[in-house]
Amino acid sequence: MKDITIEQISGIVQEASKLMHHSGFEIHDKGSRENLVTSSDIAVQHFLTGRLAALLPGCGFLCEEENLNDLQHSDVWIIDPIDGTANYARGNENCAISVALVRGGILTAGVVYSPWRNELYTAEKDTGAFLNGEPIRVSSRAFEDAILFTAMSTYRKEFAKACNDIIFDTYMQSNDVRRFGSAAVELCLMASGQAELYFEMRLQPWDYAAAGLVLQEAGGAVCTLDGEFPSLRKASLVVAGNNRSNAGRLLKIVHKYLEKVPY
Ligand code: 2AM
């Protein structure tokens, strides 16, 4: 990126995190009791859109809150103001601000900041991934030794049975399963070698755009059912691995239970 730097984006994200608190925020649901938004999500999103629009005039935004879906620009920021809102609302540290930049349709930069974990993950296309400024790399563990990060399709429980089948099949061939409740945090933990596999039935681009780039730049593989990187415009099934081979083996398990994406 010639006109802006990853340090500028990171600085804005870290400033925004000062709007995240352990108490004193309001919690509302967005039409179902699982789907929460807090006053902090809104405050962080407003801060980020204001500062990032000033940094890159003429840009568009795809954001989780307030139906901000403005993709008709060559530069688009994809933002989850707080990924893992259910954790945030409970004071659980597994939540993060996630900001990705797509330029001319290409995922170019990603910043994931988890303030209570004190972890700043950054990546620019083709230049590697970093945790608090230090280079990070995926683990080299075999499928049989892998930890799987996954979930049961919290917002669309009609897919839970298929998730259960896929998770059980994978579990029987690997080491163990984890559910931390923030896709961005989980994908970044894979990037730093703490887990090897990832499956979620339905995520939104703001959940995986920034962290997906971090994981790819750390040597991992991220894809959807067709083997390509998940959509940067609409909800997608997400599979990832610490390498292409392990992601491919997990994708084969997913294909056993799903011929196509069921939404
Ligand atoms: P969100 O908080 O930004 O909506 C995948 O696991 C995604 O599901 C997470 O990134 C998180 O995104 C959401 N999620 C996690 N735990 C949840 C819960 N208990 N209820 C609802 N959504 C949850």
Ligand code: CA
């Ligand atoms: Ca969110």
